[in-house]
Amino acid sequence: MGLRIAMVAGEASSDLLASHLIRALKRHLPDAEFFGIGGPKMQAAGFNSLWPAEKLSVHGYVDALKNYRELSAIRRSLLDRLLKDPPAAFIGVDAPDFSLWLERRLKDKGIPAIHFVSPSIWAWRKGRLKGIARAVSHMLCLFPFEPELYRTAGVPVSYVGHPLADVFPLVPDxxxxxxxxxxxxxxxxxxxxxxxxxxxxxxxxxxxxxxxxxxxxxxxxxxxxxxxxxxxxxxxxxxxxxxxxxxxxxxxxxxxxxxxxxxxxxxxxxxxxxxxxxxxxxxxxxxxxxxxxxxxxxxxxxxxxxxxxxxxxxxxxxxxxxxxxxxxxxxxxxxxxxxxxxxxxxxxxxxxxxxxxxxxxxRQDTAAKAAAAILPYLRGRGL
CATH class of the missing domain: 3.40.50.2000 (Glycogen Phosphorylase B;)
Structure with missing residues (x-):
């Protein structure tokens, strides 16, 4: 049986991003099992979604408060599953308010917690950096100005570029x-x-x-x-x-x-x-x-x-x-x-x-760079 890797992605853009990452990791780990919360593109890449990704797609503070009880129950239930049967690693793809809570608790139990897509701390809520440093084992950043913020806070970080830049042609037709x-x-x-x-x-x-x-x-x-x-x-x-x-x-x-x-x-x-x-x-x-x-x-x-x-x-x-x-x-x-x-x-x-x-x-070949940053965390855990 291959490694078990848990993931969470709640938006359509995160679903796409995570699906590319799953395929890149499978090139190194063909027998790996990916599960958690994800959308149709992740499922097409072989992901087992335990809850529908739309549950995480909330908009603004008011919307989040309205759905807090249901989201909290899902998050607690997923955490219980992961602690009872620990995965080799957890990868939160965006959805920071949902995933960072999980990542901190999993990291405390010795499970590598990788966060893919930096929260927009460069735009607002810079005070979250200390909490992020406690929660994540490694941050994967899409934009070139982000890594320095994390290095300053002592967070292991990699700039991986944006996957859309790999997919879109330089000269559109x-x-x-x-x-x-x-x-x-x-x-x-x-x-x-x-x-x-x-x-x-x-x-x-x-x-x-x-x-x-x-x-x-x-x-x-x-x-x-x-x-x-x-x-x-x-x-x-x-x-x-x-x-x-x-x-x-x-x-x-x-x-x-x-x-x-x-x-x-x-x-x-x-x-x-x-x-x-x-x-x-x-x-x-x-x-x-x-x-x-x-x-x-x-x-x-x-x-x-x-x-x-x-x-x-x-x-x-x-x-x-x-x-x-x-x-x-x-x-x-x-x-x-x-x-x-x-x-x-x-x-x-x-x-x-x-x-x-x-x-x-x-344009950085994002999925390959992200997979390369994640693989070292899997060594000694069945890889």
Whole structure:
């Protein structure tokens, strides 16, 4: 029987990241068993998920508090299983509020605890560094500015790059994406991404539709693509479209195909998160927006250390794309920011250069580097 490796991943992006890691580890450990909490991509790689990953997908402080009792019960139950039958190692993929609690208790029992994807301590909650140092045996960082923070705190750390930079081509095939989506000659193409979580779509759908209406008045031949990842988010957006049927905006909902829709777009409107990094790697001009409950937003703003929320701006160390957030994110303001890219080709060309440099810096063969950092913790534990 091979090594048993426990993992937790709760978001769609974490599920993808973890699935690549599982395959990379299996190249060294073909008989290893991977189990815990994970999504469909991990399961396709041979992962045994004991609970559905969606249980961990909460949004903001208020959402987390509402689901605290159920999440706490799942976490305690998983810990009991792992302590009764210890794995060779535990790998928490993102989901820091859930996984770090587990990691600290497992590490205290001598089980290597690796955390893959640094919590955003560089943006807020830097006070967590001491707790992270107690909880993790090794931190795997996706971004080049993160490792120094952990070295200062005495945490073993590796920079592994971002897996999307390995997957996405340096020069996106825009013509091919438009052909695939059957977008032929015409006016500007806008791609709107309201997020992968139901709560994000609820918060943004009405604003996105109203923004499209403003742009449609200015550009009657414009087209609007809205890729949605799940049936639930699609239904929520369709409900919002029915509420605004009087606007008669040519919005085309896509089931998936977010990468193709961004590649095909002239400009992207994106909820802050991994999708903003995807848009950067696809060299697309964008506007970043976000809305959440007012209390969650106030807490986030109070605890913030950086003036930006979007990864492209954080990585650049300056605002290279507009961020229009919360109450400022009116349909008029968002339409003006999106239009700004259409009228300034020199600015768009400069952004393409910035994003190409960013892509090269993040391209590190992430899964292989992460596996190489993890393997030493398995030596002497059956490897």
């Amino acid at each position: 825009r013509a091919g994406a438009r052909e695939l989506l059957q977008i032929h000659k015409g006016g500007p193409v806008f791609t709107f991404l309201p997020g992968s979580r139901q709560s994000e779509v609820r918060n943004l759908a009405d604003t996105y539709i109203a923004t499209a209406a403003v742009l449609h008045e200015r550009h009657p031949d414009a087209r609007f693509l809205v890729p949605l990842a799940t049936r639930e988010t699609r239904l929520l957006f369709e409900e919002a479209l029915r509420r605004h049927a009087h606007l008669d905006v040519p919005i085309r909902i896509l089931f998936g195909h977010a990468v193709e829709a961004m590649t095909a777009a002239d400009v992207v409107l994106v909820a802050s998160g991994t999708a903003s990094l995807e848009a950067a790697l696809l060299k697309r001009p964008m506007v970043i927006t976000y809305k959440m409950g007012k209390w969650s937003f106030r807490l986030m703003r109070r605890m913030a250390y950086l003036p930006w929320v979007g990864l492209p701006n954080v990585l650049a160390g300056r605002e290279v794309v507009p961020e229009v957030l919360q109450d400022a994110a009116t349909p008029q303001a968002l339409a003006d920011a999106l239009d700004g890219w259409l009228t300034d080709p020199a600015r768009t060309a400069e952004l393409t250069t910035i994003f190409t440099d960013m892509h090269l810096q993040l």
